[in-house]
Amino acid sequence: MELALKIKSKFSGIPGLVSLISAILSLAYFNIEYLTKMNTSFSPFIxxxxxxxxxxxxxxxxxxxxxxxxxxxxxxIFLAIHTVLMIFFTLGINYKP
Amino acid sequence: MSDDQNYWKIIDRSKKQFDQNTNIDSNKILKKSRHKALTTNILISLAILLMIVPTLTLLTYFYYGTGDGNGRANKQIEVASNVIELTEPNMYVKRMELEEQIDFFSMDLNFDVYKRIGKEEYRVGEYDINYMLDQPDFPDRNLWLDRPHQEIPQKDEASYIIHPLVSVPYEYDREWDIVESIPDGTVVEAYLSFTDSMDPDDVKDINPGLDPDIEFLWLAVDTGIEKKVVDDQGLPVTPIGYPIYKDPPNWTPFDNREDNEVAFTNTLNDLEHYESQATKIARAKTLALDERTDYIQENGVKIYGAVVTGPAPEIRKLKNNDHVRSLKVGEVKLWNWH
Incomplete structure (x- = not known):
């Protein structure tokens, strides 16, 4: 029982850390792509x-x-909303049918 | 003993007690906690720093994508395109080919400009306009014309379309010599000045039954200040007018859905709200839109000149036309009058 609790507490911090690191990686990816105007065919952003x-x-x-x-x-959530809004604005600016 | 020393003494004692009671090394816990705090600080600081670019990007796109009815960027694109159509005779932008590049709170517009000479259109130059928010810088123009207009119009330099009340400079007689010397197998763009201001519908009287066989491309509108040559501040003005498209594109206000005179008046009234931007983009350093719109409202749209195109022999016929006071030759191209 004690061992189970110990294991649980040892790994319970992982999802949060994974979440923050993924968020930082997506931010870093956005920064690099935007500042270098680089367009990769495969984007791990999403x-x-x-x-x-x-x-x-x-x-x-x-x-x-x-x-x-x-x-x-x-x-x-910020990046998800950001992506949706950016698509919306990009399509609206200098719209070409 | 100072408070500080007392504090550390109490802490040490507590740590020893904790170690004895729980059999756990408190230094290890402290080290781990310190390490975790440091990691947290680094990760959160990094996240905040990396959020600067997306936040600024979003704010910039929000700024350009909203306001002014259809978004500020679209409005500035419309203003730039309309200014060129109204102030550059027989010159237009294909809005579908226009490209915009948005950076932090700035925008860069790139587009080509075209002229119709004879039956074909020719790419005659390119514009590059940088905007800081909605304020443009002076455009970077690159025009490939044989007979370009002055980059900045001067007071003592005659306009290419001359108002009936302004005397025609003697050197304009040489323009007829140019028309006489142009080979028959060419098509010509010519700037005509009329003997009188006339209603837009009466312009057809110049070539009834298409004799001479020419096409009208742009009409110069009498806005009251052409006869003064300069505006209230003494700055030289250039002709202003509107294009006539045979097969109008859908992005222009002169798309034949309403009378071109009405579209011209509406466009001019709209441009008045963006006069500072329009003046930066136009070659003339004043557009005097306030004065011009008031004059048009009182006197209506009257035409005092036009840009026409046609085969050289047909343009020559205009010398004996009662309505034509003077002519200035624009661009000349190989025969395409099919």
Whole structure:
């Protein structure tokens, strides 16, 4: 029982950390892509956002990783809204039918 | 003993007690906590730093994508395109080919400009306009014309279309010599000045039954200040007018859905709200839109000149036309009058 609790507490911080690191990676990817005007055919941007949001939700239930999870989830949601708004604005500016 | 020393003494004692009672190394816990705090600080600081670019990008796109009815960027694109159509005779932008590049709170517009000479259109130059928010810088123009207009119009330099009340400079007689010397197998773009201002519908009287066989491409509108040559501040003005498209594209206000005179008046009234931007883009350093719109509202749209195109022999016929006071030759191209 004690061992199970110990294992649980040892790994309960992981989802939050994964969420925050994924969020940071997606932010870093966005920065590099935007500042270098680089366009890659395969963009892991959306994948990182999804990982940060889902692991952020999981991490919120763990006391140990709540801080990381809430940051990761917050950044993930921000980037998801950012992506939707950017698509909306880009399509609206200098619209070509 | 100072408070500080007392504090550390109490902490040490507590740590020893904790170690004895729980059999756990408190230094290890402290080290781990310190390490975790440091990691947290680094990760969160990094996230905040990396959020600067997306936040600024979003704010910039929000700024350009909203406001002014259809978004500020679209409005500035429309203003730039309309200014060229209205102030550059027989010159237009294909808005579908226009490219914009948005950076932090700035925008860069790139587009080509075209002229119709004879039956074909020719790419005659390119514009590059940098905007800081909605304020443009002076455009970087690159025009490939044989007979370009002055980059900045001067007071003592005659306009290419001359108002009936302004005397025609004697050197304009040489323009007819140029028309006489141009080979028959060419098509010509010519700037005509009329003897009187006339209604837009009466312009057809210049070539009834298409004799001479020419096409009108742009009409110069009498806005009251052409006869003064300068505006209230003494800055030289250039002709302003509107294009006539045979097969109008759908992005221009002169798309034949309403009378071109009405479209011209509406476009001029709209440009008045963006006069500072329009003046930066136009070659003339004043557009005096306030004065011009008031004059048009009182006197209506009257035409005092036009840009026409046609085969050289047909343009020559205009010398004996009662409505034509003077002519200035623009661009000349190989025969395409099919």
């Amino acid at each position: 994948f990182f956002i999804m990982v940060s949001v889902f692991s952020g939700i999981v991490g919120l239930f763990s006391k140990q990783s709540r801080l990381y999870a809430s940051w990761g989830l917050g950044i993930g």
